[in-house]
Amino acid sequence: MLSISTLIAVLLYSTAGFLQWQIMRGDRKQSRSINQFLGLAGLVAHTAAIFLVLHQPGGINLSLFSVGSLISWLVAGLVLLSSLRQSIDNLFIAVFPMAAMTVLATWVAGVGDGKAYDAGLILHILLSILAYSIFTIATIQAILLSRQVSALKHHHTRGLVSSLPPLQTMERLLFEMLWTGLTLLTAALITGFIFFEDLFAQHLVHKTVLSLIAWGLYAILLFGRNSFGWRINAAIRWTITSFVILAIGFFGSKAVMEWFI
Template identity: 30%
Template sequence: MDILGYSGYGWLPPALYLLLLIFLSSRSKDKVESSAMTGLIRAAIFLILVIHGLQLHNSVFTPQGFVFGFAQNLSLIAWVGLAFYWFQSGFLPIASLRWLVLVFAFVCSIFPAVFSGTLISPIAVSDPWFKGHFIVATISVGLLSLAAMHAILMSVQDRALHRQLEIAPNGRLAHWLEDLPPLLTMESLLFNLLYVGFALLSLTVFSGLLFSQALFGRPLVFDHKTIFALISWFLFAGLLIARWRVGLRGRVALRWVLSAYIALLLAYVGSRFVLEVILQRA
């Protein structure tokens, strides 16, 4: 039964995200957020996550079969990233990341209502190897998406500190920056995300390389997706090795994170976008 399928309620998740963003932006920035308000916002995010998740499920697992494409992939990645944020925000000081994560989820939730995706072979989807690969890949990219947004936030914070920007005491940016933890704490949180995300990405990439026939029904082909996935893996691996060996940090590390993430997006989203939208092929 299509409770929240994209046929009738396709714009519900983006509408809810937009309402929450409007509410957050309308709140006075000169007031400290109370614990009750924080709990209310977390409850609202959880509710939207449930609705967005149901909608994704019903639009991907249709009566006709498994429907997937770059739009569904992006929306699912954003959903996983927001879910990780929601869970971690209960334990870690990452409230300032909330705006970026919600904007990303809002934008990505629009795409499945516009681009319908492609019907995937039900034989491949029923394979447990494929299911495991798909779940791990989605979690890894979602977690690394959160890490990339964390890196963007750190970059803004770093530039503000190095340039010693004169910001009005009551300005929005001033309060936003004041709410951030120290850069060293932010950096520690970033690499914790990267360690877990890279471990899952490694499992994704090498399971795809070693079991391509079982997962996708075809032998390994070094197409654009495989090449960009390997480039991303080597960039993340190089970053973590440099961090371990020479203590790499600062702007260089942040640029490295964003470069690796762009390659990852090109692998898991870009190839499908080119096929579906530009070439208009399944």
């Protein structure tokens, strides 16, 4: 079942991403509902795969690859849901291939052992994964926004720019995502301090410090937006930098723990 659901998810995600890329380039015209349907079907298959990977006899499998697959599943689901009310279909170009690669990598790496977690730690983990997922979407949005600004600056009005919402809408969506992500990251850090006996223990200190640095950078960006009117260029730089730091803390620490310790 894991192999079948994984391969179906990869096929559907890849097809939806490729078709969206053709639409963006102007090579194909089709109803947006087709890609939404393919993405949703891929998400259903991904759901089955991630369920089989996470639930193990010993508890929940939160290995590096399974967490990556879970985050990409959540990102794909959030983008699909948001696409019903916002014209953000071009996010499919990055989100669906990412989901396909992570679900495939998890299958290739093999299913890890499960571990039992208490309710408080599960809450902290879920909030962390939600925050990371939102920031992942925000970073993709920032990259698209950067491409859009560059294209408009050079008076390129076809291809990507013609298929994106107006610049003001893209900017507003980015800051909405950042506020949501920061709220979730704040809650994740608070629950971490509450439910971990020592969040600065040797095996958690790098993740904690880098997460706090990323939180500070996101907070400064949003403060600058509200107080000084920081706009697109600042948002793009700060969003990408903050995400890189958060990713190093989130995945880098987990990789070191699993592979080198």
